[in-house]
Amino acid sequence: MNNLIKFNHLTLNTLYLKFNQPIRHMTLACFALFISQQQVHAANSTSSSNFWSKSSCVSQFYKDTPPYLVKDSLKKNTTPICFNGFNVMYSGMSKTPLWSAEHLTVQRLSVKIKRQDSFHEEERLNTTSRSTLKDYRASGYDRGHMSPNADMPDEASQYDSFSLANMVPQAPKNNQEVWRKLEEATRAVVTKQKQNVYVVTGPVYSNQKLKTVGNGVLVPSSVFKAVYYPETGVAGAYYAPNDNSLKVKVVSICEIEDLTGVNLFPALSESVKRRVYDLPLSTTDVKPAKKYAFSNLDSKSQCANEVSEADLNALKKQFTAPGRPNSNGATDSFVGSNIVQMLKQVVENLLAFVLKLVKAS
Known part of the structure; x- marks a missing residue:
């Protein structure tokens, strides 16, 4: 420099x-x-870099407990990344995140910053594992944020949110309409009802034959956003096909765990993860005093297996503060x-x- x-x-x-x-x-x-x-x-x-300390990394998770990859096949060539304001488990096999987690609070969302697009390749990842800007060019898919830009409280977090390690190839209408409305609704619950929320967002790869864009970036068959509001105990997940159909439904967290092979909230009990509530689909559904009614109990889906405390502690140690090496030895080069x-x-x-x-x- x-x-x-x-x-x-x-x-x-x-x-x-x-x-x-x-x-x-x-x-x-x-x-x-x-x-x-x-x-x-x-x-x-x-x-x-000083503000987002190691403790801030794990504070993005409910009870400081990160989502856990239960399915062994998912663990190959993965890199845990602590960004400013959110965390990601990145897969070098799909060249996308497997999940992106964040903790939204009333204080965090009280800060508004102007959007500045800065899509960039993630230099912490080696060149063979990371997606590139060229991969998405003329692909027909958007570079879809998993942890959205509008959730970010400062410029460093905003910049990090535009890393391709936080992106999946997303159908334009799904990204710009369905997903945008769900992100806005989630923020509205926090700001209007003064409820903090833990969020885990990611792709679902359930089709037998998956599409790719560019140099092997997998296109998800669907996308999900799992939420847990600890003040009220409301939990659930949004699930939408990754196409332009504008379809979306609210399901249990267990259903998403069954589809993905990821324990999204290891600190939550199975009984909570099986519940389905009438979560808002847009900001018009969010009223200051409105409570979200219990809808049903999912008794069919296979919830993810419990994770041992030793395994969770080992995973927790892999999320280090920005500016420091991660578990795979790659250096966090955000500042430089x-x-x-x-x-x-x-x-x-x-x-x-x-x-x-x-x-x-």
Whole structure:
């Protein structure tokens, strides 16, 4: 990064000496702004990295207990990643997350930040395992967030939410209509009813013959969002086919566990995970005093097997704070890669602006 700043400082110096006084002054002003942005961003990134400590990683899980891959076939080539504001279990086989977990609170959602799209490849993953921007290009599928951008309370979390490690290929209408409304409804329960919620979102690969996009990125047959509101004990899951049918239904957590082979909430009892409630499908269904009625008890689905305390503790240790190595030895490069990418963009814009002034003169 220092070399990048040094190089562009020399470039700007050359421009300063070469052109007339107004352009010189404009160049220096732009460069001063550029340097100040880097200092502020570096400070913010460091602050964010310190804030999301290891304890903050596991706090995204109900009772600090991460979802557990019960089906052995799912465990091959997986990487647990602690992002700012959410966690992911990434699969190098599907090149998607198997789940993405977050804890939404009234305080967290009280912070509103402007959306800034920054889709990017996850540099913590090796090149053979990670999905790329090219994989999604002209695929017919959206880059579908599992933990959504609108849930994020700061710029570092927002940036992380645009990592492709948090994305699955999602049918456009499913992503932009069905899923958007469910995400909005979940946030509305938190903000209007003052209920915190634990959320686990992910893909379902249940078809015998699955589609792929790009270089082997699996397209989910369906997507799910499991929720648990500890203040009221309400639990359940949204389940939607990954197509443009606009279909969605509310099911038990056990049904999703049966389909995925993942124990989504290991700290929840089976009796809670079998319950189905009339969860809201859009913000219009969310009223400040409205209670969600119990619908039925799922007695057919096979709930995920219980997980031993030793296995859960071992998994918990794999979720380390951003900026530190994860269990597979890959380094979390959020701060470095984020700053370098922003530096490149600012420098390119700055030089383009100066060249325009040169031509105009």
